[in-house]
Each structure stands twice: as C-alpha cells, then as structure tokens.
Amino acid sequence: MADYDYDLFVIGAGSGGVRAARTAAATGARVAIAEDRYLGGTCVNVGCVPKKLYSYAAHFHEAFTDSAGFGWQLPQPAQFDWATLRDNKIEEIKRLNGIYGRLLDGADVRLIHGRARIVDAHRVEVAGETVSAAKILVAVGGWPWIPDFPGKEYAISSNEVFDLETFPKRFLVLGGGYIAVEFASIFNGLGSDSHLIYRGELFLRGFDHEVREFTRDEMMKKGVKLHFETTIESVEKQGDALKVSLTNGEVLEVDALLAATGRRPHLQGLGLDKLDIELNSDGTLKVNDRFETSIPSILALGDVTGAPELTPVALAEAMHMTRVHFADEQATALDYDNIATAVFCHPNIGTVGLSEEAAREEFDAIRVYTADFRPMKHTLSGSDERCLMKLIVDDASDRVVGAHMVGEDAGELIQGIAIAVRAKLTKADFDATVGIHPTGAEEFVTMRTPTRR
Numbered sequence: 001m002a003d004y005d006y007d008l009f010v011i012g013a014g015s016g017g018v019r020a021a022r023t024a025a026a027t028g029a030r031v032a033i034a035e036d037r038y039l040g041g042t043c044v045n046v047g048c049v050p051k052k053l054y055s056y057a058a059h060f061h062e063a064f065t066d067s068a069g070f071g072w073q074l075p076q077p078a079q080f081d082w083a084t085l086r087d088n089k090i091e092e093i094k095r096l097n098g099i100y101g102r103l104l105d106g107a108d109v110r111l112i113h114g115r116a117r118i119v120d121a122h123r124v125e126v127a128g129e130t131v132s133a134a135k136i137l138v139a140v141g142g143w144p145w146i147p148d149f150p151g152k153e154y155a156i157s158s159n160e161v162f163d164l165e166t167f168p169k170r171f172l173v174l175g176g177g178y179i180a181v182e183f184a185s186i187f188n189g190l191g192s193d194s195h196l197i198y199r200g201e202l203f204l205r206g207f208d209h210e211v212r213e214f215t216r217d218e219m220m221k222k223g224v225k226l227h228f229e230t231t232i233e234s235v236e237k238q239g240d241a242l243k244v245s246l247t248n249g250e251v252l253e254v255d256a257l258l259a260a261t262g263r264r265p266h267l268q269g270l271g272l273d274k275l276d277i278e279l280n281s282d283g284t285l286k287v288n289d290r291f292e293t294s295i296p297s298i299l300a301l302g303d304v305t306g307a308p309e310l311t312p313v314a315l316a317e318a319m320h321m322t323r324v325h326f327a328d329e330q331a332t333a334l335d336y337d338n339i340a341t342a343v344f345c346h347p348n349i350g351t352v353g354l355s356e357e358a359a360r361e362e363f364d365a366i367r368v369y370t371a372d373f374r375p376m377k378h379t380l381s382g383s384d385e386r387c388l389m390k391l392i393v394d395d396a397s398d399r400v401v402g403a404h405m406v407g408e409d410a411g412e413l414i415q416g417i418a419i420a421v422r423a424k425l426t427k428a429d430f431d432a433t434v435g436i437h438p439t440g441a442e443e444f445v446t447m448r449t450p451t452r453r
C-alpha cells in the first residue's frame with residue numbers, strides 16, 4: 001500500500017468514521033479523516049446526545065409533580081428556562097467535540113477540516129489538496145429530508161431544533177418515525193402545547209402493534225395531541241407564529257414546526273455520480289459484506305449505506321470493516337439480528353427481536369406473555385402512567401424471540417434482556433431466573449400464563 005499517501009482515507013468524522021479511523025490506525029495503517037462540520041457527527045452534535053439530554057430535561061417536569069405524593073413541596077408550577085438547557089447542552093457538546101479530536105490525535109490519525117470530494121477510486125480532494133489512499137471510506141451519514149408543501153421553508157429539521165432562539169410554547173412535529181415521537185414527547189414534557197401529525201393511521205411503523213397502541217394512549221394521557229391520517233397542506237407565517245393547515249381541514253397555530261420526516265444519504269458534491277457507483281433503490285450506497293461498494297477500493301458504512309440508522313450499528317460496522325480490511329481476519333458477515341433499540345418518548349420504549357406480528361409470520365405457533373400494570377412508584381405519585389412488558393415465545397423451541405417494554409427506563413432494561421434474546425435463551429430460562437424485588441423488571445421473569453397464542 002506504500003504507493004499511496006494513506007492506507008485509509010475516511011470521509012466523515014461521525015460515529016462510523018471516527019471508529020473506523022481509530023481502529024484501522026491501531027493496526028498500523030496510515031489513516032487520515034476529513035470532516036466539514038463537527039467532530040462526532042450527527043449523534044454527538046444533533047442526534048442521540050442532545051436528544052437524550054433534552055429528554056432528561058423533559059422528565060423533570062413529571063418528576064416534580066410526582067414528588068408531591070411523596071411529601072415534597074416545590075413551588076408550582078415549576079419554571080423552565082430554555083436558554084439554560086440549550087446553552088449547557090452547547091457546552092457539553094463542545095467538550096465531546098474536544099474528546100473526539102484528542103482521540104483521533106492520540107490514534108495518530110490526521111484530521112483535515114474540509115468538505116471532501118472523491119476524484120477517482122484512490123484520490124480525494126479536500127481543503128485544497130489532493131491525497132491518495134489505498135482505500136477510501138465513505139462514512140458521510142445522512143441529511144434531513146423535508147417533503148414539499150407550500151410554506152415548507154418555515155419548517156425546521158432536527159439539525160436546528162436543539163438551538164432555537166426562543167422556546168416554542170406551541171410545537172408541531174410532522175412525522176411518524178421514532179425521532180418524531182421522541183420530539184413530541186420532549187417538547188410536551190418541557191411545557192409546550194405539543195402536536196404530532198402523521199399521515200398513517202398509527203406512528204412507529206415496524207414496531208410491535210400493541211407497543212404502538214400502548215404508546216399512543218400513554219402519550220395522549222400526558223397531553224400530546226396526536227393527529228393521524230392527515231398531513232400538512234400549507235404553512236403561512238403570521239407574525240412570529242405559523243398557521244398550519246392540515247389536509248383534514250384543521251388549522252393549527254404554532255411557534256415551531258419540526259419536520260422529522262426522515263434522512264437521505266449525504267452524497268451531494270461527493271463526486272460519486274461521476275464514478276458511476278452502484279446505489280440501492282432508496283439512493284443509499286450499495287455495499288457487500290466487506291463494506292465494499294461496486295468500486296472495491298471505495299468502502300462505505302453507517303447511515304449512508306441504508307443500515308439501521310443507529311450509532312451502535314455504525315460502530316459495529318466500523319470495527320468489522322477494520323477486522324476484514326486491516327487485520328486480515330476472515331470474519332463472517334456482521335449479524336444484524338436482534339439489535340435492541342430504545343425510543344425516548346415518554347414513557348420510553350425498549351425493544352429487541354421480533355414483534356408479535358413478525359413472529360406470527362415466521363413461526364407456526366407462538367405464545368405471547370404480557371403484563372400491563374401501574375408501576376409501584378405511581379401508587380403514591382398519583383400519576384396514571386402505566387407500564388407494558390411483553391415476551392414473544394416460539395412455541396416449538398420455547399425460545400424467547402422478542403421482548404418489548406413501554407415504561408420508565410425501558411432502554412436500560414431491555415439492553416440486559418437483549419443479551420438473553422441474542423443468546424437464544426428459552427422461556428424456561430427466563431422462568432428459572434429469580435427476580436429482583438421490588439422492581440418493575442421482575443415482571444420479565446414472572447409472567448407465567450400466556451395472554452394469547
């Protein structure tokens with residue numbers, strides 16, 4: 001590989017790119033990385049991290065109310081200051097950006113600030129210089145996409161929502177994916193009059209149906225206004241407010257409109273069109289098990305390939321790419337089954353494995369175990385929030401093939417259950433596990449009678 005300036009040139013210092021650069025460099029490879037916006041990419045700057053911080057902020061609201069039944073007396077209503085949250089978030093992200101820079105530096109990866117363009121199979125142009133590399137890795141992620149409607153220019157995307165100048169007292173989210181559902185909950189919790197609009201009959205397509213219905217009911221109880229089977233017809237600006245007309249005839253007046261309507265691969269200006277590289281039907285880059293595109297020296301991973309849009313997936317792909325290309329390991333293809341995920345709506349969703357609907361398709365017979373209960377905490381808090389736990393079992397093998405939860409800290413809990421599901425443990429193994437009392441989690445090992453088959 002010595003004829004090239006670098007063994008690996010990574011484009012994009014996000015979740016996948018940074019991990020790929022560091023792990024490849026650790027094998028002795030000469031690595032450079034280009035980034036044109038922010039170190040750490042979407043997740044650190046405008047994704048997982050700020051979202052989770054804002055979700056914590058939103059939860060305090062309920063916690064203050066819940067605490068009264070436990071004897072706490074706080075001034076009501078508690079006051080929320082948007083600028084404090086936003087500015088503290090900005091500082092924390094600056095700290096994380098610095099850590100990413102130092103990680104690259106410590107790994108001996110050269111960081112080039114600038115927008116990179118691929119010239120040919122082995123050359124990249126960035127910040128006025130052209131560098132050559134044995135392998136080029138495209139880890140450029142995605143970019144928010146907003147559908148066309150009159151007044152679309154008044155909509156913001158998740159790139160802008162964290163840094164709004166003023167707090168939107170009336171907030172509207174367009175979209176039915178997990179990010180839309182999270183933001184509707186977050187702004188509701190922070191005190192906005194929060195609306196979600198989705199053209200389908202129910203949000204969170206692809207998730208377990210019972211989980212979707214349960215989440216809908218819980219979110220409505222908390223005050224989020226859900227408008228299904230409708231979409232935006234037009235938006236007009238009226239002073240500082242936005243007048244949003246819906247296709248069902250309703251008109252809403254709001255202070256901010258967030259379009260959480262999906263992301264597209266961030267390929268503009270990257271030069272790939274000139275190379276005739278193969279794309280999937282959704283415009284993402286087509287790669288094989290080794291993360292090679294149709295031009296074998298150009299690799300790609302993370303959101304730009306159409307993989308599940310999750311940071312841990314991009315990280316796993318990056319490490320796999322290094323094993324295959326730089327550590328010369330004969331690794332088998334990465335296993336995408338049973339990837340656990342959380343949705344940070346309120347209450348949270350945690351899920352791993354198959355939904356009930358998918359399991360019915362895949363297996364001849366299944367058993368479904370459910371627990372729908374009021375958590376102990378809410379006996380004194382007075383909150384009417386409920387919790388759902390659900391196990392899906394393949395009847396023939398007794399294997400637990402799906403586990404789902406809607407409730408406080410569902411993601412924290414399902415991460416542990418995910419190990420059991422991935423290890424192909426049976427319902428008998430779950431039953432033989434002694435519970436931890438008093439927790440909500442013990443329901444996962446005490447559900448004995450199937451709710452249905």
Ligand SMILES: Cc1cc2nc3c(=O)[nH]c(=O)nc-3n(C[C@H](O)[C@H](O)[C@H](O)COP(=O)(O)OP(=O)(O)OC[C@H]3O[C@@H](n4cnc5c(N)ncnc54)[C@H](O)[C@@H]3O)c2cc1C
Nearest residue numbers: 012014015016036041042047116140141302303309310311
């Ligand atoms: C609002 C939101 C919330 C999310 N929440 C979660 C969550 O809770 N959990 C989770 O697992 N995932 C979450 N995600 C998804 C997660 O952020 C992505 O899956 C992950 O960041 C993908 O990593 P990546 O390396 O593919 O791309 P990215 O992290 O997007 O990084 C790509 C980088 O490439 C840079 N770049 C692009 N083009 C060029 C170029 N030509 N030259 C130089 N640099 C370039 C970009 O500036 C960016 O920094 C969330 C996403 C969003 C938008």
